[in-house]
Structures are given as C-alpha cells and as structure tokens.
Amino acid sequence: MAPKALDYESLNENVKKTQYAVRGELYLRASELQKEGKKIIFTNVGNPHALGQKPLSFPRQVVALCQAPFLLDDPNVGLLFPADAIARAKHYLAMTSGGLGAYSDSRGIPGIRKEVAEFIGRRDGYPSDPELIFLTDGASKGVMQMLNTIIRGPGDGVLVPVPQYPLYSAAITLFGGTLVPYYLEETANWGLDVHDLRRSVAQARANGTTVRAMVIINPGNPTGQCLSASNLKEILTFCYQENLVLLGDEVYQQNIYQDERPFISSRKVLMDMGLPISKEVQLISFHTVSKGYWGECGQRGGYFEMTNIPPESVDEIYKVASISLSPNVPAQIFMGLMVNPPKPGDISYDQFVRESKGILESLRRRARLMTDGFNSCRNVICNFTEAYWEMKDQKRVFHLRTTILPAEEDMPAIMDSFKKFNDDFMAQYEDYGGYSRM
Structure with a gap:
C-alpha cells in the first residue's frame, strides 16, 4: 500500500530538514527530566516570566x-x-469593533498602528506611515511572513549572521531557500566586516545562489552586541550596492546594559544617509513585546515596519496576512501599551518607571554575575554582556548559548554549580587534546 500523506516518508522534505536548536534534543531531554521531578531551569530561550520576572x-x-x-x-x-x-x-x-473577541483588520487595529508609527517617529526623528506597519503574533510570525515572501525557491539565498537565532535557519529551510552565512568577528565585539560579507555573496553566487536579502540582529542574539551607526551605515551601503532587502531584527532594543553602546535603529541610520540610499534600500524592521523589561512572550505581540517597499508589494503582503484573518487582539493592545506607556504626570507613571527600571537594573547585574562566573571557570572566556561559553585549545573553540534570566538570587548558586562541573570536566579531559561539545 502506498504511504499516506502524513506518513513520515511522504512528508514535505523541507519540514523534515528543518531544525530549531533551542527546542531540540537538549530541551526534550530536560523536559523528560522535569517530568521525573527534577528541578530544571530552562535557559534555552528568552522566556522571562517563566523564570520569575513579574509582569508590569x-x-x-x-x-x-x-x-x-x-x-x-x-x-x-x-x-x-x-x-x-x-x-x-x-x-x-473604542478602537475595536466588538472588543477583544472580534477580528481586527489583518494588518492590526489602525489606532494601534498609528501609536506604533508615533513611537518610531519619536525614536528615530523621522515620521513613520501607519499604513506600512503590520501588527503580528510576535516578531517571529512577521519574520516568517517576510522570508516566505522573499524566497521563491532553492536558488534564492538569505545572508544570516553566525552565530544567529535559529528562527532564521529554520524558516529559510522550511520555505525551501538557501542560507548564506556571514561570520561575526568574536574578537571585535562580535562585529562584522563588510569584506567578509562580499566574500559570502561572491561564494554564494559562484554556487548558483541568488542572494536576495540580509538579516541583522541588533542588539545581537545570542552575542549581545550593539551595532554602531558607522557599522550600520556600511551595512546599508552594502545592501544598496548589492540590491538586497535588509531584515532588521531589533527585538532586543530595550536590553541595553552598556551606556557607551546605545541602540540605534537601522531605519534612523538609513534616513540619516540621505539620497539616493534613503529612498532605495528596502528595509523591514521587527519589534516585539516579548523582550526588554516587558518579557510578555506568551502574549505574542509584535510588528514589522516596511521602508521603501512598492505599494503593489505591500498589497500582496496584506493579502497573505489576510489569510490568517487577524493577529490576536490582546497582543495588539500590549503592543500599543509598549509604544505608548504612562507619561510623566499620569497616576501610574512612577510605578511603571520603578518596575521597568528595576527589571533592567537586575538584568544588568545578572549579566555581570554570569560574565564573572564564567570567567572564573577553567579554560572559559565570556564577554559582557550576553553570556557564552568558550572552550579553547590550539585548534578549536566551542560555545555555549544561554540566557541571563534565572532569578538574581539563584545566579551565584547556578554559577558555582557550573564552575564545579566545568573545572572537574577540564581536569579529567583537557589532557586528551580535545573537548566534547556540551
């Protein structure tokens, strides 16, 4: 008998090839241990409320x-x-037609899109058009919608940073495209070199791949770096010269722990550059309520803003969004509140500032605790601010991706436990001339 449509051997091959490491084998094993009654602290994804962060x-x-x-x-x-x-x-x-239980416009509630546009205008110093803003069920849905629109087949490539958030590799595989890696320079605070970008594009083209878009994650995930205005200008110039759409993942723009490296949006730098680049480079920017001091991951609120996208293409993107009818309405309200929080003089202003500053200051302290904890371990180097684990010998460097979200009071014990495990492991195996991935 021929296999049925949902038998494994007859599934879409792109589905079977898709991998999403942060919910992969380690996560599944940890879930099994949790079911057995073991205490597990999940630091595989940014999920603040699951680790005790209180909602605003x-x-x-x-x-x-x-x-x-x-x-x-x-x-x-x-x-x-x-x-x-x-x-x-x-x-x-008053903005809804039927309250939270009714569908909204497929792009999101017009009044909230207007609030998002006003937020972008205040942030960047340039006006934003609400008609070019789509509200989404988290930033991930927006990223997937745009990649699905860009990728036409296996011959189309998307430049993605390495290390990256695995949403991009998973989605590109799922939609049948080709990931074109570009490598961030660890010794230069995880910055990027435009010469390396050109080499990546040239190699992809030599292999028959048409590179159509470039992803930047700023501030970086998992590296935590903030791209400077000059670096962003280089990237935008590169996209202009190579005719690439720039996908700006800016969901961590509130998570800034070093005052000397502030967040600057791709859109602001693009507008500052002036003609012809400011009117030519196609840019999609993403944001969410899941990160920063909000941490409302389960609410699934997000948006993307389109810059220099032709009206006919916007109509097609709207058409595809309409297939899902509408993004969830409570999340749209969370997004409106994020971009339009209490103002000085409002009754709730002082409490809102106290709560939000408290969360950010705690995150900054946790980043330092984790950085210092890793650096106290044998053969481990950790850069501030996003923690990563680096084991070195003459030939190889291995990395561990983690978050800084466990409760602040638990962090010293967590780092002591890791130090004991790491140092015992090193004492046992480092003389063998190689290390195992963890």
Missing part, C-alpha cells in the same frame, strides 16, 4: 479591563484599578 502592572491592568469590559460599569472599578488604566482600556475598546 499597568499593561496587565489595562488588558484585564479590556478582557472584562463589564468591570468598567462597576461603580467600584476605581477602587481596584487606577484612573489612567481605566481611561486607557476605554481608549482601546
């Missing part, structure tokens, strides 16, 4: 009222919720 009060208050609008009619609502949260809930409910 104001956005949860607003969304709670939007989810249960009958509370707004209760005469005692002001005893439970601050007046500005009540006002903001009414503000967002």
Whole structure:
C-alpha cells in the first residue's frame, strides 16, 4: 500500500530538514527530566516570566479591563484599578469593533498602528506611515511572513549572521531557500566586516545562489552586541550596492546594559544617509513585546515596519496576512501599551518607571554575575554582556548559548554549580587534546 500523506516518508522534505536548536534534543531531554521531578531551569530561550520576572502592572491592568469590559460599569472599578488604566482600556475598546473577541483588520487595529508609527517617529526623528506597519503574533510570525515572501525557491539565498537565532535557519529551510552565512568577528565585539560579507555573496553566487536579502540582529542574539551607526551605515551601503532587502531584527532594543553602546535603529541610520540610499534600500524592521523589561512572550505581540517597499508589494503582503484573518487582539493592545506607556504626570507613571527600571537594573547585574562566573571557570572566556561559553585549545573553540534570566538570587548558586562541573570536566579531559561539545 502506498504511504499516506502524513506518513513520515511522504512528508514535505523541507519540514523534515528543518531544525530549531533551542527546542531540540537538549530541551526534550530536560523536559523528560522535569517530568521525573527534577528541578530544571530552562535557559534555552528568552522566556522571562517563566523564570520569575513579574509582569508590569499597568499593561496587565489595562488588558484585564479590556478582557472584562463589564468591570468598567462597576461603580467600584476605581477602587481596584487606577484612573489612567481605566481611561486607557476605554481608549482601546473604542478602537475595536466588538472588543477583544472580534477580528481586527489583518494588518492590526489602525489606532494601534498609528501609536506604533508615533513611537518610531519619536525614536528615530523621522515620521513613520501607519499604513506600512503590520501588527503580528510576535516578531517571529512577521519574520516568517517576510522570508516566505522573499524566497521563491532553492536558488534564492538569505545572508544570516553566525552565530544567529535559529528562527532564521529554520524558516529559510522550511520555505525551501538557501542560507548564506556571514561570520561575526568574536574578537571585535562580535562585529562584522563588510569584506567578509562580499566574500559570502561572491561564494554564494559562484554556487548558483541568488542572494536576495540580509538579516541583522541588533542588539545581537545570542552575542549581545550593539551595532554602531558607522557599522550600520556600511551595512546599508552594502545592501544598496548589492540590491538586497535588509531584515532588521531589533527585538532586543530595550536590553541595553552598556551606556557607551546605545541602540540605534537601522531605519534612523538609513534616513540619516540621505539620497539616493534613503529612498532605495528596502528595509523591514521587527519589534516585539516579548523582550526588554516587558518579557510578555506568551502574549505574542509584535510588528514589522516596511521602508521603501512598492505599494503593489505591500498589497500582496496584506493579502497573505489576510489569510490568517487577524493577529490576536490582546497582543495588539500590549503592543500599543509598549509604544505608548504612562507619561510623566499620569497616576501610574512612577510605578511603571520603578518596575521597568528595576527589571533592567537586575538584568544588568545578572549579566555581570554570569560574565564573572564564567570567567572564573577553567579554560572559559565570556564577554559582557550576553553570556557564552568558550572552550579553547590550539585548534578549536566551542560555545555555549544561554540566557541571563534565572532569578538574581539563584545566579551565584547556578554559577558555582557550573564552575564545579566545568573545572572537574577540564581536569579529567583537557589532557586528551580535545573537548566534547556540551
């Protein structure tokens, strides 16, 4: 009998070839150990609330009222919720046609897209068009939608940094494209060299691949570096010369732990460059409520903004978005709150600032604790701020990707445990002339 459509041997080969390492074998084994009653701290993905980060009060208050609008009619609502949260809930409910239980426009609620555009305008100093902003179920959905639009077949390639967040390698494989790696320079704070980019493109073209887009992750995941304005200018010039779409993954723009290297958006640098580049380079920028001091991973709120994309292409992207009817509406409200938080003078402002600063300051301390902890280990070097594990001999360097999200009070014990494991391992095996991957 011929295999059925969902028998393994007859599945789409791209599905079988797709790998997503942060939910791979180590994660599956850890899940098994957890079921056996072992205490497991999952640091494979950025998932702050799962590791104890408390949600910000104001956005949860607003969304709670939007989810249960009958509370707004209760005469005692002001005893439970601050007046500005009540006002903001009414503000967002007025934007919907049927509340949170109704579909929105497939691009997202127009009023929230306007708030996102205003946020981008304040951040970059250049106006943004709400019609070129799509709200999405997390940044990942936006990335996948754009890669699916760009990749036409196995002959199309996308430049992706190494190391990278494995969303990109997985999605490119799933959509039948070709990943074209470019390597970040570890000794230069994980920066990139445009000469290396050119070599990657030339090699891909020699192999018959048409390179159509370039991905940057800024601030970097998993490297934590912030690209400078001059580096971004080089990248944008390169994309202009090579006729590439730039996909700017900027979801960690709130996670800045070194004041001397601030986040600068690709869009701002592009606009600063002026004609002809500012009107020619096609740029898609991504952001989310999952990172920074929000950490609302489970809410799945995100957006992408399109720059210099022709109207006919925007229409096609809108058409594909419409197949899913709409992004989830509560997440859209979270996005509106992220880009339009309480302002000075609002009742909730002081609490919002206190909570958000507290989270960022704790993350900064945890980054230092983890960096110092790894650097105290035998044969391990760790750069501030994103922790990675590097084991060196004369021939090989191995890396470990982790997060800095475990509770601050747990961090010393975690690092002591790792140090004991690492130093015992090194004492046993380093004389063999090679190390095993962990």
